[in-house]
Structure formats: structure tokens, C-alpha cells
Amino acid sequence: MTHVGLPLRRREDTRFLTGAARYLDDFDPEGALQLAFVRSPHAHARLGTVEVEAARAASGVSAVVTGADLASRVQGLPAGSIEDGVVADCGHPVLARDKVRYVGEAVAAVVARTRAEAEDAAELVLCDYEPLAPILDVRRDPAAPPFLHEETGDDLVRWTRSRGDVDGAFAAADRVVTASFRIPRLVAAPIEPRGAIAEYDASTDLLTIRCSAQEPHRPLEQLGHVLGRDRERLRIVVPDVGGAFGSKGAVAPEVAVAAVLAIDLNCPVKWAEDRLENFLAAYQGRGLEAEVELAVGADGRMLALRARLYSDVGAYLYPTTAVSPHTTAMLLTGAYAIPAAEVELVGVATSKVPTGPYRGAGRPEAAYIIERMVDLAARELGIDPVELRRRNLVSRDAFPYETALGWVYDSGDYERCLDTVLSLVNAENWDDERRTAQDEGRLVGAGVAMALERCGGLWESAAVEISPEGLVVVRTGSSPHGQGHETAFAQIAADELGVEPDDVEVRWGDSAQVPPGTGTFASRSIAMGGSAIVQAAANVREQGRPVAAQLLGAAEEEVAWLAGRFAVPEDSTRAVTLREVAAAAGGLEAQARFSSDLLFSSGAYAAVVEIDETIGALRVLRLAAADDAGRIVNPLLAEGQVVGGSVQGLGQCLVEEAVYDESGQLRTASFADYSLLTAVEVPPIASAFVEIPTPLNPLGAKGIGEGGAIGVPAAVGNAVADALATKGVAGLDPPFTEEKLWRALHEEE
């Protein structure tokens, strides 16, 4: 029986729902000291002396450290890199020295018996700040001297690419559509904030860090860099994680402080941040402004795209900060066969917390920009937006398709996704709906958008073991933080090994136990981690084949793997299970490392919205999603990803925005001011899958983790623009708050 493709319920939910899961803060090693940070109240200031005597003398305090104390012990986080781009050597420091560059930046750290004592003592640290003007805007005079980083300059990321005859296409174009967009910063807001527990064993010089992270590999590599520590002397253990959404991919610099203190004090040091710290100091997502031009022919063919992107990267770079805007840049031609493109990206330093990947990580920005542009072009040309898409989509027989900007789309059927979503959302009724609404004095709009999800790529590894007693253990380099890896990986392994999913134990998260890997991000776990399991299982089978032949009294080449057993095809009575083989062989164990080029999931999204003209309130009436993530391993989990991603995308449309005031203070630093959607605001979401397997991995699977977050803001943005257009009002950028919509409807003159 095959299990891949079945909607099995998540086996890990028993643990989560009964409170048996153990998150970072559930661990309290004996004698652990607690860490709290002194954080800058200023967005930009020169940092003079930091007086710590009073804090050191406070009750329960073991140590207080400043940036100067750690200078010889740590270096900043690596700044990362992007292909063909220039990324300034401006990695996030562990503790600030000389200057602070955002509100919430850690200046000093206090370790005490309790977190309360540590926080009390942190308040006694006296910092000599000389406030400087904050810089919040990404659009500034390129000739102006740098505000934040005198040494590297404030343009921390630079990337340009021009392919095809862009100028010629614009010169020959029938129409040129021009628009600018602003996508605000968002907060990832996982239920469980960040944290780590560092423990040091002096006898073996082993530093063990339990860390709320997306997987152990990147903390291992990044902390190795920051601490100058050999990876053999470093062990990362990731416990159950209460959400990350990209925000726990790069290690928090605070973890390095816990590590140094654990070594110095020779006792466990725990940092479990509170919600305010998470709002102020965890990296945010998005934050992009764009100026875009699209050249179109009279027949509606898109000829070329030009764009300038300004990414609000914040005060420093995390290793992944440059990745999201680079992804936006590379994906700007979206699902369309646009032959020429020229994109310039600049990541500008601002006195705000840095940005980094957040669910979608550059893809939602790209989808929003190109899909809004397509609708603008449709209006300009008087062509139905759906029809204009059909004329320009990359056709199903064009794969593998290399885009103008140079990425190769592996597989897909974009028009089928579009057809599927139109039928899911009852698009044939849209004209009637709009008319009825208009007659009743209501403002209704509808919009569609294509979603392109760059996923997979790089490599992942897995180990599969069957003990002589028949215990089946899969150890994976991929790591869960809420997605359901244990269930999906057990399904994959069960099919490959001829056992039931319940027989498979999935182990993850401990760098001392799992094989090396790249990480859980970019919707890559099934495609990469799952494929590694498939290959490791195949290696186990190959290992067992000679033993099976012996047991079956056959020659090796006579033995085939049939319906989950080794069998002699000519004689149905001669078959042996892999467990029986393992028992005879004294156990089987094999590893595999799987790598592939990038994969590109795709999808079409649709939204129908209503705006209450009198108060400007936006109500999303329904959403629909048709996703091609290749072969679906577990449709229940996949649909969960679509719905979850859609709701996060909807939050971005309705309410979410990290707001800074003119002095660089974050005004949305609690859930009272930064609201997340609840079930009340979530409309019906219809989801369907179009399964076009990728040829790039044995499962045929692509990724599904981000589709909703990518497609929904673009579809809702188009639907809102559609509704506003009936009143002659131009489209707006999210969040579509009541105030913004009301002003647009009532103050446009």
C-alpha cells in the first residue's frame, strides 16, 4: 500500500495538543542563569561609556558584559552574499560598540539567578548616548554622505541585471505602464519568541546550544563563525519550535552572548526573550519600494520590464537579509514570458531593526509588483485581466523555461492553475456580482494573481536505519517547526521501506545525531529532505539485496523489490520483508545526500472583496487557490500550508504593518498595536492542487509552504484596485486599512 498522497493526520499533534511538546523555555538545566539585555532606546546614537558597576552589584547578578568586553571574543554575524551582487561587510554585531543604530539593539547583557533580577539589573546599566538623527527613508540622495555606516556606506546591497533588448522593446512598445509600489515591513510574530540555552563542558571543550531555530545547521555554521569555534566543538539541539516563519533561520546575535557567558561562568545560561524583545529585536520581513515600467504591445504582449527596487534592509545585515530582495528581483517577470528585463536593486541601511526572510521572503513582493502591473496594463489596454494573463503566461510546453533574468523554471502548467482557480472562485459570476453590488450601492471587486514560488535547490541529507529488532529510524537534516515533517517523512519512508508510517521513527534537530543539511526554509523540506530520504532508503534496500537473495535462495539479479518486499517475481511464495533482511543482516543503515537545481512551484490565486464606502472597511468575501506543488505527499498538510499562508498573506492586506515614528521608535511593539488576524476575519478559502511533477527529484515534489503568502496579497491588491476603479480611484498598497481606503474614496480631489 502506498502512503504518499494520503491525507494522514499529523502524528505530532498528539504531542502538541496534549501539552507534551517541549519548547525551549520548558528546559531548565540545574543551576542555569538567566540572561537579559540592555537595549538601545534610541534609533541612532553615539554610544559613549557604558557603566555597569551598579548592575554588577545588584542582587543575584553573576556577570554584566558590554560590546567592549566581547570584542576579542566574538565577531559579528556573516553578512551573507547574493549571486552577482555586492553585499557590504556589515553583519549584525553581537553587542553594539561606538554607535547604536536601531531601537532595541543590544548594548550590554546581564546574567543573574532569575530573569527578573537580570532585568532589574539591566535597568541599572548607565549608557552614555549622544542621540543622532535617525534615517528611516530608503529613497535618498545617492551623493549624500552615509548616515549610519561611515566605513561601508549606507548602500549595503547592490545588484543589477539586464537581459535582452530592453531599450529596443521600450522604444517599440505600444504602451508603457508605469507604477510605484510600497510594501511595508511586517513582523513574523511566532507564538514562541526566540531563545537559547548554552551549556559548556570544559572537560571535552564542547559547547552545546539548545536553540529555538528552524534547524541546527545554520546556527551551527553561523555561531561557529561568530565564536570562532570549530564545528566539532559545537553542538546545536533544536527542541520543538513554536513557529518561525523565517524569523528563526539566521541565528540571533544574543545567542552568542549566552554562549560566551556559559563558557566563562562554567554554568548553563538561558535566554528566553519576551514579546517586547521579539517585536523590537527579531528581524522583520518585507520592507520594499519599487518603481516599475512595463512595455506592452497593442496585442497585449508584454515586451520588457524595467524596475528599481529599494529594500529597507535596516541597520545591519543578517546572513539572509540580502536574499529576500534578490529573490524579488529575480522573480519580477513572474509567470510571464517577458523576453527582456532590467532590474536594479539597492538595499539601503535605515535606523530600524534589520529585515530578513519572512514567509514568502521576496516572492510575495515580486508577485505583488508584477501582478499589479499586469492589471494596470489590462486596464490601460482595455483587455480583460484574465485574458491578458493567458496571452503572456509561460506555456506548458516551454519547460524547462529560462526567464529573461536567468532562472530556469523546471515545470508547471500555469494556465491550468488559472482555469482551476477561476472555477473555484466562480469567476463566471463576477460581472453579475459587481453589477448587483453596484445597484445596491456596495463596492465589490475581484482580482486574480499568479504566484511563483522559488523552492528547493542546494542539498539535504538523510540517514535510514533498520535495527536487527526491526526498529525503523529516519534521521533527517530537515527540521520541523510546525509543518508536520514527522508525518510526511514517515509516509515517504514507509513507502520506500515497505513498512507502515507508524513504524517509522523520525529524528531531527540534534546536530550530533542528524546528518548534515542546509535547513528548513524556502518550502524545501519535502522536495529536498524528502528526496534524500527516498535515496537513503534506496541505499538501504541495495545494502539488503544480497542478504535477501541469500534468504530467498536466489541469485541477486533474480530478486526484485515488489510491493514493499524483496521477491522472486516468478514465484509469489518467495518474498521477504526488509525488516526480515535487517534481522538476518544484523541491521541495515545507509545515508544519502540529495541535491538539485532550484524548483519553481506555481499557483493562481483569486479574491473577491467588498469595501464599505462610508467607513472604508474592507471585507474579503472569499479566496481561492490553485497550487502546483508537484506531487503532493500529504494533501491534508499541503492544504494546511495553503490556508495558513493565505491567512498570513491576508493579515498583510488587512492590518499588518510595522510602524515607526519620525524618531525611529517602533509604534507597533505589542499585539495591542500590531494585530494578527483571528478566525473571525478569515473568509472561506477554496484550495485545489494541480499536480505537475518536477523532473528534478524522485518524488516529483515541489514546495507548498509559501504559496498563500505569495498569491493572496497580489490577488487582494488587484481586487481592491478593481473595486476602487468603479469610483475612479487608483489602487493602493497594503495594508488596506479603513483610514487609507476612506481617504482614497473621499479625499481624492
Next chain:
Amino acid sequence: MKLRNEVVVAASLEETWRTLLDVPRVARALPGASIEADGAEGVYRGTMRVKLGPVTTEYTGAATLEDADEDERVATFRVQGREARGHGTATATITNRLVPAEEGATRVIVETELAITGRAAQFGRGILEDVSGRLLEQFASRLEAEVLGGDAGVPAAVKEDVLDVGSAAWGPLLRRYGWIALFGAAVLGLVVAARSRKVIVVVERR
């Protein structure tokens, strides 16, 4: 952040003006503030205790009378404070303009340019703006008593005096958070009743 408020004091322009320039007397009228002269002319040192919900923050700092335009009846104060514990700061430039109102009363137009850093800054602009109106009302009635009653008008600031922004914010909070606030009030009421303690519960930070 710019705040603009108006209050009407039942006192003459001249009386109100004189009181306004007497900074310690003004401070006495300001809930939560205590101020003493620094020695330097026009400079006063003092503390201000602000209670925002369960968090009481004490600011220490200096207030300076920057400018007093006798003809135009405009007085400008500059206030700079730092949290006594913690790292937040508050700076304000407060411009008071006096104009005659009906029946011999005086209208005080207060324009405040306020910059707050630290935890208080993260409470959200809405609350601070909503609160400032109520705060000014309290201030006005105490200032009025000060003007009319002279030195004996109000008792010297007591040590426990605190600007309870939480209670001043009650209206706006209720508007914003509706039933949650009501529920909280009900629970608080039950706790207070059960313990037979004073109705005003001041919860110090942590």
C-alpha cells in the same frame, strides 16, 4: 509627536500668567510631579511619576523656562527627563499661550512637542494622544485651585502622588478594547472586593 490641548481656568489672565511662571506651583498642579529650583535661574530639577497600566515609571530630569513673552502671554518650557530605572527618555517643549475667555476666565492653549524613547514609546500613539486631554483636565482643575487659592489652594504634593495614565486612559481603552477592558475591570473589582483593600490598587512594575 505634537499634542495640542486647551483648558479654561476660572481666573484672570494676569493671575493665571503669574501662576504659570511660578514653576514649583505649576508642578504642584501637575499630577505626579515634584520640582525644586536648581539654583540656576529658570532651571528646576524634579521627578515625575507616570503610571501606565501596571507599570509605574519615574522620570528624573530638569525643566527650564525657556521663554516668557509678557506681551503675547506665551511661556515656553523645555522638559528633559530620563527614567530613574531603565533607559527610556522623555523630552518635551511645552508652549503655553494665554488668551482671555468669557466671564473673566482664561483659556490656556498648550502645544506640546513630545519625544519619548523606551518602553513608554511603545504604548502606541493613540493612547498617548487620548490620554493627554484627560491629563490636561486634571491639571487645569488643580491649576485653577492653585491660582484661586494661592499657596493654600492645594496641599503640597504628597509622596504617593502619581499621574495615573491608566485611569486617565480608561475611556479610550474601553473604546478600543471594549469587552476585554470590561472583563478586566470586573476581575479587578472582584479581587479588590475579596481582599477588602483600598479601591485604588497601585501595582509597581513587576
